[in-house]
Amino acid sequence: MADASTSSRGDLKLTRITKSYSDFNAVDDLSLTIKEGSFFALLGPSGCGKTTTLRMIAGLEEPTAGSIHIGTTDITTMKPYQRPVNTVFQNYALFPHLSIYENIAFGLRRRGIKDVKSAVDKALDLVELPHLADRKPNQLSGGQQQRIALARAIINRPALLLLDEPLGALDLKLRRQMQIELKWIQKEVGLTFVHVTHDQEEAMTMADTVALMHDGKIEQMGSPADLYDNPKSAFVANFLGQSNLIDGKIVDSDGDNFVVDLFGQKVSVLKSRSSAKDASVLFGIRPEKLRIQPSDADKPGNVLTGGRIVDVSYIGVSTQYQVEMPWGQEIMVFEQNDDGIPPLAKGDGVRLSWEPIFSFALDGHEDATAGSEVEVSE
Amino acid sequence: MAFLQAAARRANSFTGKRSRLPYLLLMPGMAFLSIFFILPILNLAATSTQSPAASGEVGSYVQTFKFSNYANAFLESREQFARSFIYATLATLLALAISYPLAYAIAFKSGRWKNLLVVLVVAPFFTSFLLRTIAWKQILGENGPVVGPLRALHIIGQQTTLTASAFAVVTGMTYNFLPFMTLPLYASLDRIDPRTLEAAGDLYANGFTTFRKVTFPLSLPGVVAGTLLTFIPAAGDYVNAAILGNPSTKMVGNVIDSRFFRIVDYPTAAALSFMLMAAILILITVYIRRSGTEELI
Amino acid sequence: MSTVEVPVPTLPFGKRFTRWFARNTIRIYAVVGFTYLFIPVLYTFAFSFNDSAKSNLTWVGFTFKNWQNPCGAPEVCNALGNSIRIGLIATTVATILGTMIAFALGRHRFRGRSATNTLIFLPMATPEVVLGASLLAMFLNFGINPGFWPTVIAHIMFCISFVVVTVKARIASLDPRLEQAAMDLYANERETFRRITLPLVAPGIAGAALLAFSLSFDDFIITNFNSGTINTFPKFVYVSAGRGIPAQANVVGSSMFFLALFIVLTGELIGRKKRKR
Numbered sequence: 039m040a041d042a043s044t045s046s047r048g049d050l051k052l053t054r055i056t057k058s059y060s061d062f063n064a065v066d067d068l069s070l071t072i073k074e075g076s077f078f079a080l081l082g083p084s085g086c087g088k089t090t091t092l093r094m095i096a097g098l099e100e101p102t103a104g105s106i107h108i109g110t111t112d113i114t115t116m117k118p119y120q121r122p123v124n125t126v127f128q129n130y131a132l133f134p135h136l137s138i139y140e141n142i143a144f145g146l147r148r149r150g151i152k153d154v155k156s157a158v159d160k161a162l163d164l165v166e167l168p169h170l171a172d173r174k175p176n177q178l179s180g181g182q183q184q185r186i187a188l189a190r191a192i193i194n195r196p197a198l199l200l201l202d203e204p205l206g207a208l209d210l211k212l213r214r215q216m217q218i219e220l221k222w223i224q225k226e227v228g229l230t231f232v233h234v235t236h237d238q239e240e241a242m243t244m245a246d247t248v249a250l251m252h253d254g255k256i257e258q259m260g261s262p263a264d265l266y267d268n269p270k271s272a273f274v275a276n277f278l279g280q281s282n283l284i285d286g287k288i289v290d291s292d293g294d295n296f297v298v299d300l301f302g303q304k305v306s307v308l309k310s311r312s313s314a315k316d317a318s319v320l321f322g323i324r325p326e327k328l329r330i331q332p333s334d335a336d337k338p339g340n341v342l343t344g345g346r347i348v349d350v351s352y353i354g355v356s357t358q359y360q361v362e363m364p365w366g367q368e369i370m371v372f373e374q375n376d377d378g379i380p381p382l383a384k385g386d387g388v389r390l391s392w393e394p395i396f397s398f399a400l401d402g403h404e405d406a407t408a409g410s411e412v413e414v415s416e
Numbered sequence: 417m418a419f420l421q422a423a424a425r426r427a428n429s430f431t432g433k434r435s436r437l438p439y440l441l442l443m444p445g446m447a448f449l450s451i452f453f454i455l456p457i458l459n460l461a462a463t464s465t466q467s468p469a470a471s472g473e474v475g476s477y478v479q480t481f482k483f484s485n486y487a488n489a490f491l492e493s494r495e496q497f498a499r500s501f502i503y504a505t506l507a508t509l510l511a512l513a514i515s516y517p518l519a520y521a522i523a524f525k526s527g528r529w530k531n532l533l534v535v536l537v538v539a540p541f542f543t544s545f546l547l548r549t550i551a552w553k554q555i556l557g558e559n560g561p562v563v564g565p566l567r568a569l570h571i572i573g574q575q576t577t578l579t580a581s582a583f584a585v586v587t588g589m590t591y592n593f594l595p596f597m598t599l600p601l602y603a604s605l606d607r608i609d610p611r612t613l614e615a616a617g618d619l620y621a622n623g624f625t626t627f628r629k630v631t632f633p634l635s636l637p638g639v640v641a642g643t644l645l646t647f648i649p650a651a652g653d654y655v656n657a658a659i660l661g662n663p664s665t666k667m668v669g670n671v672i673d674s675r676f677f678r679i680v681d682y683p684t685a686a687a688l689s690f691m692l693m694a695a696i697l698i699l700i701t702v703y704i705r706r707s708g709t710e711e712l713i
Numbered sequence: 714m715s716t717v718e719v720p721v722p723t724l725p726f727g728k729r730f731t732r733w734f735a736r737n738t739i740r741i742y743a744v745v746g747f748t749y750l751f752i753p754v755l756y757t758f759a760f761s762f763n764d765s766a767k768s769n770l771t772w773v774g775f776t777f778k779n780w781q782n783p784c785g786a787p788e789v790c791n792a793l794g795n796s797i798r799i800g801l802i803a804t805t806v807a808t809i810l811g812t813m814i815a816f817a818l819g820r821h822r823f824r825g826r827s828a829t830n831t832l833i834f835l836p837m838a839t840p841e842v843v844l845g846a847s848l849l850a851m852f853l854n855f856g857i858n859p860g861f862w863p864t865v866i867a868h869i870m871f872c873i874s875f876v877v878v879t880v881k882a883r884i885a886s887l888d889p890r891l892e893q894a895a896m897d898l899y900a901n902e903r904e905t906f907r908r909i910t911l912p913l914v915a916p917g918i919a920g921a922a923l924l925a926f927s928l929s930f931d932d933f934i935i936t937n938f939n940s941g942t943i944n945t946f947p948k949f950v951y952v953s954a955g956r957g958i959p960a961q962a963n964v965v966g967s968s969m970f971f972l973a974l975f976i977v978l979t980g981e982l983i984g985r986k987k988r989k990r
Contacts, residue, residue: 098893118896131894135912145898194898438821442829445810445873452870453836456847463850514746521743535977536747540754542973545931546950547966550958551753551760559771594750644838652840655933659954669842669934676846676938686850689843700838 047122047197048109049074050095050230055104057090057254064090065101066254072232072247074109074197077224079245080234083277083409087254088234092200095232096125108197119148124191125200129207130183132175138162138186139171145194161189164223181212188220192227199224201233205240217243238278242266250274252409270313272400275322276409282328282369283406286321288314288399296399301365305340311398318402325370327396330359333387340397343389345369350384357381361388457693464686477682489687493671497691500667503582503657504650507589511597511646512639514590519601519638520631524610537598549588549659553579556587584660589650596649597642604638605631640707644700651696668692754970761963770957779960783968786959792949793965799861799936799945800929803868808922810869811876818877819884836874844871845938852939859941867939868932872925879924883917927973 050072057065065087072078080088093099095106097118105114113121124145132141142161143154151157162168165185175183184204191199201220205213221244224231235241241248242262249259250273258265258274269275272283286305290297295306296314298321307321333343348368349360352375359371359382371390373381382388464485466477490497522533540548556562556578566572578584608631616626654669668688675685723729734741764774784790818829836844848867849859857863887910895905933947940948950962 096897098897117901118893119899119901123897125894125897127890127894129888129890131888131890133891133895133909144895144900148899148904190898435821438817438823441813441817441821442823445814445877446829446832448810449832449836449870449873452848452866453844454832456851457839457843459851459854460843460847463854514749517739517742518746521739521746525739525743531981532978533743533747535974535981537750539970539974539977540750541927541931542970543754543757543966544947544950544969546933546947546954547757547958547962548753550950550954551756553954554770555752555756591749591753648838649841652842653934654842655951659951669840672842672846673937676849682850685846689840689846693839693843696840697838 047074048107048111050198050232051107052091052095053105053107055091055094055101055106057087057094057099058102063254065094068104068251068254068256070249070256070259072198072230074230075228076246077221077231077244078233079241079248080232080251081236081238081241081248081277082251083236086251088236088251089202091251092125092202092232092234095198096123096200097121098125122197123200124194124196124198125202126184126187126191126204128202128204130175130187130204132183132187132190134175136174137171138167138173138175138178141175141186142190142193144190149194157193161193164192164226165189165219180207181216184208184216188223192223192229195227195229197230199229199231201231203235204233205235205237213240220244242278250277252277267396268311268398269322269400271408272320272404272406273409275398275400276407279324279326280370280410281322281324283320283322283400284367284369285402285406286319286399287402288317288319295394298399300342301363303342303344305342305397306394307397307399308395311395313401314399315401315403320400320402320404320406322398322400323392323396325358326356326372326374327392328369328371328390329392330361330371330373330382330388330390332382333389340394341389341391342369345388345390347382347384347386347388350381352381359388361390460686460689463682464690466683466686482683485683485687486691489684490691492684493668493688496666496668496671497695499665500651500669500692501695503586503589503667504647504653506586507593507650508597508643508647510586510590511593512643515594515597515601515642516639519598519605522602523605523608530606534599534602537602538595541595545592546655546659549592549656552588552591553584553659556584579660580662582661582665585657585665588656588660589653592656593646593650596645600641600645601635601638604635604641608634636707640704644703648696648700652692754967757963758967758970761960761967763960763963765957765960769960769963779964783961783964786961788944788949789959789961789965792944792946795861795943796930796946799865799868800926802865803872803929804922804926806865807869807872807876807925808918811873811921811925812880812918814873815877815880815884819881833874833877836871837878841871841932841934845935848935849938859939861940861943864936864940864943864945867935868929871932871935872928875924875928876921879921880914880917883914883920887913923976930969 052068052070055065055068056063068087068091080091082088090099094101097113097116097120101114105112107113108122113123132138133144136144139158142158146154146157158171159168162171165188167182167185167189170178170182170186175186178186184207187204188201204220205216208216217240220231220233233241233244242265245262247259248262248265250257250265252273258270260268265274266278269278269281272281275281275283284300286298286300288296289299289304291309292306294309296309296312296319298305298307298319300321305321307319312319330345330347342363344364345361347359348362349358351358354375356372356374359373361369361371363369369390375381462479463477465479465481465483466485467480467482469476469478518537522530522537526533554560558577558579563572563578566578567574572578612630612634613626616630621629652669654667654673657665657667657670672685672688672692675681675688724732760769760772761779762775762777763769763772764776764778765771779785814829814833817823818826818833845867848863848870852859852863891913892905892909895909896902900908931947933951936945937948937951946962946965950958950966953959953962
């Protein structure tokens with residue numbers, strides 16, 4: 039059957055994609071380019087539009103506006119079976135009435151390939167389940183089904199492999215193992231992977247590039263390190279890991295740095311790490327970057343004094359402190375337990391310090407809590 | 417995420433853009449039903465207002481829009497009408513009383529045998545219902561093993577017969593429609609998560625209260641479906657009345673049948689049929705509205 | 714320290730019995746209920762062995778000859794043959810038409826959806842007397858005499874609704890993502906239907922066909938109105954009721970029972986084996 043599956047290769051390009059429903063836009067004027075051969079993650083909370091975007095790439099939904107290209111081929115109006123794209127579904131969607139062998143061979147057969155045996159065997163070897171060829175899907179465990187779903191998609195060597203939260207139903211240990219395996223397989227096979235997930239650790243572990251989505255738009259896109267170390271909005275700062283965001287004002291400029299006034303104390307932030315639009319900023323520093331010392335200690339870097347410990351949690355690897363600052367805000371500090379010094383106690387007065395290169399500044403008019411809410415499931 | 421996916425499903429389907437496929441699929445079946453269901457019903461409506469032709473030939477009628485046919489038919493057969501509805505109601509209530517504990521037992525107390533028991537409820541159906549009804553007639557009849565002992569124990573008089581009586585008719589109807597009542601009841605009882613009942617117990621409800629406040633309300637859709645599936649055919653039935661009854665237990669169905677085959681009087685038969693149908697439809701609509709389950713199909 | 718044997722206190726028998734009875738009331742009731750359901754079936758089966766000449770009203774003696782020669786009584790096999798023929802034709806047509814409607818309702822959006830649903834529901838809500846009588850009246854109006862084909866038509870008519878409801882339920886339980894996965898894997902609409910949708914809906918269609926056949930085979934009222942001189946098995950039983958049904962009819966009835974039971978139980982066992990492996 040003639041189709042685009044072997045003929046078009048290249049970068050995936052979404053141009054101004056919009057998906058509207060009667061009262062809201064699931065995906066809102068979204069544009070992005072995914073480089074061929076990369077592992078790309080679409081990350082975001084429930085309802086941000088990431089799955090809808092994925093389904094539009096697969097052809098299972100039609101965009102209300104915009105276009106989708108693979109290389110130079112416009113696939114926007116193509117039916118799913120015409121696109122060189124395969125999907126690993128969230129619930130695996132293995133065909134219950136076909137054997138594992140037939141499930142995996144399905145795509146090849148539909149494309150008219152007669153001799154499927156060696157390809158299927160290789161696919162089963164890739165996911166390390168060669169002995170399951172004759173079973174039926176309902177006889178397999180969740181992890182096995184997930185790998186078969188992957189084999190079923192990969193065997194077709196699509197230009198793009200889409201994964202819709204494929205690891206969601208697996209338990210923690212299995213999930214970690216699969217994350218490593220998926221990454222390895224992607225490198226082995228060299229396909230472009232587009233992975234949708236709400237688990238930020240998963241995205242950061244596996245992806246070369248991460249796009250964080252929120253309300254149908256991309257908040258920020260870049261390498262995991264990029265997004266984590268240099269967030270450009272409160273949402274990104276809070277969604278990935280945790281951040282302390284403190285209201286402040288830029289009061290001076292000093293070479294490469296801005297000088298920021300935080301409730302009377304002065305700290306600095308690199309101009310290149312500031313997304314502030316005017317003098318009003320949210321000054322950000324991540325908990326693990328903060329060092330906590332008794333009030334009279336003396337360590338280099340930026341400093342905030344006047345803190346008082348209100349909570350201590352010992353978590354084996356680290357100790358978490360909640361420190362109440364003079365202006366009432368509670369700052370989180372994660373200290374690794376790597377120096378043999380016993381943790382400080384509740385009520386102790388402390389000062390916080392950090393390396394200035396770790397701080398960042400956000401537009402002060404943003405909502406400091408964006409991205410940090412706990413999702414109440416629907 | 418779930419509501420988004422639901423919205424997506426609503427707004428999108430592969431054949432979403434006005435394709436002709438659904439109409440092509442519907443056409444043969446709906447055409448068939450239109451010709452062989454709607455048309456006959458309309459024809460029946462037309463027949464119900466006809467009068468005997470001047471020629472006096474048996475079976476020939478002319479359209480005269482004689483709406484008094486309805487009044488006449490009703491007056492003539494009001495006894496049978498009433499009887500049909502009374503018997504049907506009795507049979508339905510009895511069927512409900514008998515089926516509910518049975519369905520409950522299958523849904524909650526049967527363990528591994530559940531599916532087998534469901535099959536066994538339907539199994540008697542596989543024997544022709546006429547054979548079963550006649551079997552009852554013979555079991556309850558003069559030569560059967562029931563009448564003798566009952567008379568000997570003076571539970572019934574020496575002259576009373578069990579067959580050829582209203583009692584037999586209602587019993588027969590109840591028996592024949594039991595699967596129609598049991599299956600929907602079972603289906604909706606089976607859907608109840610047993611942990612809901614455990615939760616009720618945890619919250620200080622004893623067995624009976626749990627049933628009253630939790631189990632029964634949750635099984636209402638099944639009760640509604642079952643009573644409808646029983647009442648509707650029961651009201652129009654006449655076979656039970658014919659086999660197990662006597663001339664004084666005639667139901668509307670018997671009258672319609674005889675107006676077609678014995679005393680040829682199509683307009684009356686048609687009028688009776690329509691009144692029966694209308695009465696049933698009205699009852700169904702009221703019943704469904706009151707019990708709040710609009711979607712039965 | 715030595716252990717002392719303390720006897721476990723037991724309740725008096727009477728109390729234990731009432732406790733057991735209370736807990737198992739429902740189960741006991743179920744046993745009684747099922748027995749009640751099967752009484753006439755057992756009676757029919759028992760009397761199929763009756764050594765009756767003509768009338769099967771009283772027990773004469775035990776014999777196998779009815780089973781050896783089920784067509785011995787006149788009309789039995791003729792009526793049975795007609796019932797089966799009518800049943801097969803009506804089932805086939807009703808299943809095809811009904812399945813098509815079920816797919817239209819279950820997988821497509823279109824105008825007139827609720828009107829269609831109502832039209833499907835109406836025959837099920839109409840008393841059989843009305844269905845049969847109205848159809849007969851219309852046939853007569855058009856000069857068609859009751860007989861074999863009018864009966865087939867009538868059976869198709871009332872079976873369609875049941876097929877639609879059964880198949881629609883099966884379609885509704887089908888995960889749409891399976892069809893999406895098929896299309897994602899290069900199967901176009903027709904191939905998806907042929908290879909994924911149809912095989913998965915097939916059990917529902919089979920169930921609907923079985924239902925339609927049983928409804929058709931067992932139907933009396935509608936058949937009575939529209940069959941004229943053609944004899945069907947239920948008609949034959951009804952008419953012979955006065956004289957006494959020949960034992961051969963009991964043989965037929967019992968055989969149908971065992972056959973249907975066999976089919977359903979086999980289907981169950983196959984289903985169970987599939988799930989367990």
